Amino acid sequence: MSLLTIENLTIGIPRGSAAPLAIVENASLWLQPGEMLGLIGESGSGKTMLCRSLIGTLRRRGAAILSGRITLAGTDLAHTDERAWRDIRGRRVGYVPQSALAGPNPVMTIGAQLREAILQGTPGADVPARARELLDLVQIRRPELVLAQYPHQLSGGMRQRVMIACAIAGTPELLVADEPTTGLDVTVQAGIMQLLRDIRARLGTAIILVSHDLALVDDVCDRILVMHAGACVEAVPAHAAPRHPYTIALNRSRIELAEPGTPLVTIAGQPPSVGAWPPGCRFAARCDIAQPDCRLGPHPPMRGEAHANACLHPERAA
Amino acid sequence: MAMPERSSPDVEQARSRLLKKVTARLARAAAVSFWVMVIAFGLIRLAPGDPVLARLGAEAAPEAIDRLRHALRLDVDPATQFVEYTWGMLHGRLGTSIETQRDVATIIAESLPVTLGIIAVTLAMALVVAVPLALAIATSRRPWVPYLFRATTSVMLAIPAFFTALVGLIVFGLHWQIAPIIGYEPGFPANLRFLWLPALVICTHLVPVLSRVLHASLVQTRGEEFVETGIIRGVSRLRFTWFYLLKPSLAPSIVLLSYMVGVMIGSTVIIETIFSLPGIGRSLVGAVINRDYPLVQGIVLVFGLFVVAVSLAGDLLANWLDPRVGAT
Ligand SMILES: Nc1ncnc2c1ncn2[C@@H]1O[C@H](COP(=O)(O)OP(=O)(O)OP(=O)(O)O)[C@@H](O)[C@H]1O
Ligand code: SF4
Ligand SMILES: [Mg+2]
Numbered sequence: 001m002s003l004l005t006i007e008n009l010t011i012g013i014p015r016g017s018a019a020p021l022a023i024v025e026n027a028s029l030w031l032q033p034g035e036m037l038g039l040i041g042e043s044g045s046g047k048t049m050l051c052r053s054l055i056g057t058l059r060r061r062g063a064a065i066l067s068g069r070i071t072l073a074g075t076d077l078a079h080t081d082e083r084a085w086r087d088i089r090g091r092r093v094g095y096v097p098q099s100a101l102a103g104p105n106p107v108m109t110i111g112a113q114l115r116e117a118i119l120q121g122t123p124g125a126d127v128p129a130r131a132r133e134l135l136d137l138v139q140i141r142r143p144e145l146v147l148a149q150y151p152h153q154l155s156g157g158m159r160q161r162v163m164i165a166c167a168i169a170g171t172p173e174l175l176v177a178d179e180p181t182t183g184l185d186v187t188v189q190a191g192i193m194q195l196l197r198d199i200r201a202r203l204g205t206a207i208i209l210v211s212h213d214l215a216l217v218d219d220v221c222d223r224i225l226v227m228h229a230g231a232c233v234e235a236v237p238a239h240a241a242p243r244h245p246y247t248i249a250l251n252r253s254r255i256e257l258a259e260p261g262t263p264l265v266t267i268a269g270q271p272p273s274v275g276a277w278p279p280g281c282r283f284a285a286r287c288d289i290a291q292p293d294c295r296l297g298p299h300p301p302m303r304g305e306a307h308a309n310a311c312l313h314p315e316r317a318a
Numbered sequence: 319m320a321m322p323e324r325s326s327p328d329v330e331q332a333r334s335r336l337l338k339k340v341t342a343r344l345a346r347a348a349a350v351s352f353w354v355m356v357i358a359f360g361l362i363r364l365a366p367g368d369p370v371l372a373r374l375g376a377e378a379a380p381e382a383i384d385r386l387r388h389a390l391r392l393d394v395d396p397a398t399q400f401v402e403y404t405w406g407m408l409h410g411r412l413g414t415s416i417e418t419q420r421d422v423a424t425i426i427a428e429s430l431p432v433t434l435g436i437i438a439v440t441l442a443m444a445l446v447v448a449v450p451l452a453l454a455i456a457t458s459r460r461p462w463v464p465y466l467f468r469a470t471t472s473v474m475l476a477i478p479a480f481f482t483a484l485v486g487l488i489v490f491g492l493h494w495q496i497a498p499i500i501g502y503e504p505g506f507p508a509n510l511r512f513l514w515l516p517a518l519v520i521c522t523h524l525v526p527v528l529s530r531v532l533h534a535s536l537v538q539t540r541g542e543e544f545v546e547t548g549i550i551r552g553v554s555r556l557r558f559t560w561f562y563l564l565k566p567s568l569a570p571s572i573v574l575l576s577y578m579v580g581v582m583i584g585s586t587v588i589i590e591t592i593f594s595l596p597g598i599g600r601s602l603v604g605a606v607i608n609r610d611y612p613l614v615q616g617i618v619l620v621f622g623l624f625v626v627a628v629s630l631a632g633d634l635l636a637n638w639l640d641p642r643v644g645a646t
Contacts, residue, residue, distance in 0.1 A: 052546075057546050057549055060546075089549075090550060090552070097546045097547060098543055099543055102542055104544060104547070105544045105548070105561065105562060105566070106642050107561065107565045107566045107639065107640050107641065113547070116553055117551055119551075120551040152641065152642050153641075166551075
């Protein structure tokens with residue numbers, strides 16, 4: 001049985017009497033306990049919005065779940081009220097917000113923030129002991145020093161380790177990490193990725209790892225979910241050959257694949273922006289193999305179990 | 319935080335850095351005060367007229383004028399006068415008022431508390447109104463609220479303070495008679511009866527400026543990613559408001575406020591005149607009219623020291639609330 005299932009989830013901004021503005025439409029995914037899922041897509045494709053629906057912070061961004069279901073080990077997360085969220089946040093779902101630099105509260109010491117996270121995750125815990133244990137888990141040496149420091153006194157990598165320590169303070173079943181390595185050096189990035197794998201191995205935490213970087217996600221995750229303009233287009237097992245034209249294009253544009261001397265392959269055009277989605281497949285304007293039927297009806301849903309694909313013409317893709 | 323904060327080398331280092339900063343600021347304050355002194359000394363002497371003529375009148379006998387000029391040691395060259403003045407200052411002597419023959423320090427000690435009282439009451443009023451107002455508007459979900467706020471504050475800023483003061487006097491002082499229109503009684507809380515209306519008048523400009531700046535910072539903070547972590551950690555409403563909204567937003571407002579308070583000591587002269595309050599601003603006006611050199615110099619020096627002290631206090635407070643401020 002899967003730990004998390006999202007079915008046909010639509011997230012949007014309610015606009016009074018006008019139709020709501022959809023930001024994520026009919027998203028579906030599932031996640032096994034202890035599984036690591038990579039979530040990728042261009043900027044604005046709705047990754048962060050999807051993550052926020054898992055931690056219950058859509059409302060403060062003016063957004064809401066318009067339809068669909070989210071189930072976390074039997075608990076309905078789509079119809080959870082603020083009270084119930086309090087028992088879920090930190091305890092069942094851990095969250096590392098986007099950007100290492102802006103993640104921690106700049107006016108609180110690391111110790112004070114970790115304390116809040118510990119008290120939320122495990123009420124009544126022995127805070128100093130648990131803080132030390134968590135910092136040890138995220139491989140921070142000299143914990144006394146770090147606890148007394150403010151975020152701006154730490155390097156980006158250290159900040160992200162602290163954020164991860166806060167997120168796993170309540171040993172959640174699911175950890176959502178929104179672009180935990182964007183803006184960090186490549187070597188620091190590798191360290192954070194290794195840390196996430198360690199946490200998964202030691203605590204059995206399922207992880208959703210959001211990234212822009214297909215290669216990185218392909219390396220560390222079990223499966224990859226690809227989003228484009230608010231829709232899920234492909235869920236592909238790691239190291240498997242992609243089948244959706246968008247993923248194929250993303251894969252081609254990977255820098256390390258570029259032959260020396262040949263121009264870097266990029267994906268032509270921009271994804272349609274929120275509020276201006278055309279009918280049919282939203283990738284059609286950028287797709288080499290688009291057919292007339294691609295531009296009709298609703299966005300094609302993903303089909304398939306182990307390797308799901310939303311392309312209507314997978315046999316033509318290469 | 320229950321965790322022991324052992325003082326590590328880095329924490330020590332941060333402390334010594336702060337100490338160095340404060341020392342540097344104090345040294346700067348001393349330099350600024352010296353220049354303020356030089357300028358006050360020079361400017362009042364550059365102005366046409368002199369204290370002897372102001373006292374004796376233009377038709378006085380030349381011998382009388384010479385005698386007084388000699389008695390006041392105004393017949394020696396300005397450089398010597400300045401050295402003597404500085405020497406006296408170093409020994410804590412601000413000199414004697416030419417006009418009233420009273421000790422300058424005493425005059426300042428009498429009138430400064432009135433002005434500080436106006437500033438303190440104004441500050442308290444402005445904070446009590448502006449902070450909750452900015453918070454309420456920044457957290458409101460109704461889209462028309464910020465528009466109404468901006469429109470109202472613009473209108474308030476467009477009305478000149480002296481006009482508001484006169485209207486306030488007519489309405490509260492003459493019509494409803496809930497504010498005294500003249501006189502003053504020193505000492506807290508008796509002075510509050512005389513200070514609330516002047517403070518309210520200054521607040522009609524201070525509150526719009528302060529609440530706008532704070533509102534802008536709050537709106538920026540509200541959108542930051544770290545605010546999400548406060549929600550996720552389920553912190554109490556009060557804790558959330560302080561640690562996740564206000565505290566990260568206050569620094570710009572405090573720096574602005576310390577600047578405005580510094581300026582206020584000079585600009586209260588209009589308010590003091592309209593409300594007939596015996597503050598230091600009014601003393602300065604009288605001293606300038608009479609070319610009362612020692613008194614003018616003493617008061618201008620106090621202004622300078624006040625501005626320097628308030629800006630130092632503002633910086634330290636901003637730094638304490640938001641450690642990012644001092645880091646760069
Ligand atoms: N309150 C809002 N009103 C209108 N549009 C919004 C609102 N909030 C978010 N959006 C839009 O929703 C889209 C999805 O945003 P989201 O932050 O989920 O993207 P993302 O995939 O996480 O991008 P990035 O990689 O840049 O983080 C964006 O185009 C954004 O402009
Ligand atoms: S559905 Fe059509 S337009 Fe969309 S990716 Fe497949 S072929 Fe291209
Ligand atoms: Mg994002």
